Amino acid sequence: MEPVVELKEERSMNFLERIIEDDLANNRVPDNTIVTRFPPEPNGYLHIGHAKAICINFGMAEKYNGRCHLRMDDTNPEKEEQEYINAIQDDIHWLGFDWNDYFYHASDYYQTLYEIALNLIKDGKAYVDSLSAEQMKEYRGTLTEPGKESPDRNRPIEDNLRLFEEMRQGKHAEGSLILRAKLDMASPNINMRDPALYRIKFATHPRTGDTWCIYPMYDYTHPISDAIEGITHSMCSLEFEDHRPVYDWATSIDGIDHTPHQYEFARLNITHFVLSKRKLLHLVKHRLVLGWDDPRMPTLCGMRRRGYSPESIRDFISRVGVAKVESVVDYNLLEFCVREDLNKRAQRVMAVLDPLLVVITNYPKDKVEWLDAENNPENPQGGTRLIPFSGEIYIEKEDFMEVPVKGYHRLYPGNEIRLKHAYYITCNEVIKDDQGNVVEVRCTYDPESKGGTTPDQRKVKGTSHWVSVPQAIDCEVRQYDKLFLTEDPGVSTGNYLDDLNHESLVVLSHVKCEPSLKDAQPGEYLQFIRNGYYMADSKDHSVEHPVFNRTVTLKDSWSKKMKKIHQ
């Protein structure tokens, strides 16, 4: 027999991989080891947009046998907190990446950065400016007009040295003086118009405490930190493109390693999502969601709590690809990725969200049978479990119609359906309350159909999930949906908050579940058959009060069809 040639499905290279492979091939990388970095500012929680940067930086290092440093970009003590530093590390680990011993803080380099600044001043390449913030803005010029040089630009070196020293000693008020690089006030690139290097801030830093009252700016700190750590490829998002000349300036300062180069890629946008720290912070602060880890949040901790697997997120990022075009990815792709991953791994269980009582009139009273149910049809090794069956069960209200619509093949008077893993039942009688609501359905079962097939091989079109009444356990189920109704929140209304989905969380407090669910743990991927993927809530779930979060619904072509008919 011919050997089967396995075609490895290799994704084509993106532009960053091309650059790296080219650099490697042409011996432009020291020790032939690429070194990347992920440099979050610890002023908020990581979201799925960051996951892209994480996957790119850690992923490239992994792919090319290099390494990736985790560096906290902590140069603004007014905004940054230790709480965020810890959360960031957790989230990266959860995604499945590790920085090993290469964990740094920009604040590790404060002393070096300070000495380099001193040298710049001595070389006449930096000066202390006493222009106020407003004046500086005026002097900077505009997008179309060049800036003007500050009167302090030619301050004698000795004076600059003395003033900078006084700044460091805390002898000057915040905002009164600033250290600037002497670049080019006429540059068409505003970032090159004598960028600020150091500002005075009398703020306590989470790591350096009150050691410093002058703090270096991003444009100065970032490239030099990269150089110190021997970063070879510094990959960041597009908005830093205009800063690259400043980056190149900083890495060409005397005594600085000029290995690092900056490359920019487009950040991630997803329809129906907001991914701006400012907007996310607003949602949290104004209690429009219940915290950073609210399962509706696009934060990694939120998605994790919601039941997303790290694998599905990494797959999503990999499918989105890397390019320089600003783009908006369809959230359907994200849902596709979770469903695909969870379909393979989720334990199947039965839960009835909106119960309707079914009495099986010919089933022996008080009899209970324990039936075998497969745990995952996608995984034959997944085994089976026992589920109880009795003469009184719940099915979904949706699975019964007194007067069926065209195409409906669930339960209705006279129709036979299969109860998953159990028996065939036929509806004979409908019981209603005074208002005419169906409160109970009476059926007969076929003892021959045990296990879901009959000796005569007759077909039934519908299969329903169900839960036996006496053994059912009561659960709270949180039905999460998109946080925003529109694809691009705020674009048509002018305010993203106007597009909030007020039904993004629907709590069902009396869901009937099969008894095996009492052992469910947060972290276990579940599928409520015919409904969706769920996970026990990591904060509120307990054996006494089980709480499950809906990660994502199953695809539902029937309800889609119905929706279309009703339009």
Add this chain to the structure above:
RNA sequence: UGGGAUGUAGUGUAAUGGUAACACUGCAGAUUCUGGUUCUGCCUUUAGGGGUUCGAAUCCCUUCAUCCCAGCCA
């Protein structure tokens, strides 16, 4: 309107001078003890206009569109 970038199906990403493709979405159908999964098929693409070339998504010119930049934020 200065500078920097970017334009390929509805969305995202390939094709790097040689037959425009893959995935998602959408639409049909088959299979199915989940109206799930799986499988099949279909729809739809190089921003516009010139040029170079036997041959252009790719090179050149030009027009247009979109995004980013005037923090002592990152």
